[in-house]
């Protein structure tokens with residue numbers, strides 16, 4: 567935490583102003599889902615598809631090659647977002663094109679998720695249940711695959727009605743075969759107003775001026791840009807990878823940085839306090 571007084575001030579304000587003005591805006595992959603377990607990487611929503619049995623061996627290899635080429639660029643602290651943006655568009659476009667060639671069936675998604683190694687962060691149920699019980703909107707803004715992440719939440723029994731998702735959604739033909747990804751393409755570094763303005767959630771997003779924002783990348787910090795009248799915002803960043811190299815940037819950018827923390831304990835504790843369940 568770079569500025570504990572600021573954090574204290576914001577948390578006090580969020581508590582004082584109450585739940586009616588509060589919303590949570592969160593990234594999904596590696597923020598609500600786990601980055602690793604027992605020394606192994608957990609899959610992102612894209613990886614859930616990439617690693618599944620419905621992808622040919624050749625397709626799987628090509629998708630892995632893309633990941634190994636572009637992921638280091640995505641998290642490179644020495645490149646600017648401007649440099650990264652066109653390369654991220656290239657990654658997502660090439661990966662989506664490969665997925666399109668695999669004739670994925672809508673009816674297979676639930677099984678693909680069930681058979682995957684995806685894991686949500688520890689104590690994620692407490693997080694989702696607290697928000698649901700207090701009618702606090704949770705807006706998930708993800709550059710992953712919407713159909714897949716929704717299924718992850720459904721299978722974890724946490725996809726409550728207070729949740730809205732903006733993400734990359736698949737478009738299936740009348741036989742239920744994947745034919746394209748819907749526009750606009752969302753990648754790590756365009757999670758902002760330009761994308762949100764085109765969605766039906768934009769209006770809803772603007773109706774609550776106190777925000778808790780959860781992310782794991784520098785790109786996630788612009789997720790609340792669509793809220794015109796922000797009064798208080800607390801940003802919490804999960805620093806999962808290349809911790810020593812990225813620490814400085816994360817501490818400058820996020821109010822609270824959680825290093826290699828696979829739980830939602832800190833977020834749950836803050837929520838508990840704001841919601842008045844703690845003194």
Ligand SMILES: Nc1ccn([C@@H]2O[C@H](COP(=O)(O)O)[C@@H](O)[C@H]2O)c(=O)n1
Pocket residue numbers: 593594595596610611612613633637640657658661707708709710753754783
């Ligand atoms: N083909 C791809 C493209 C992206 N990823 C990773 O998924 C993450 C999705 O973004 P969130 O907004 O939900 O965090 C992103 O950070 C990429 O590393 C992938 O695995 N495969």
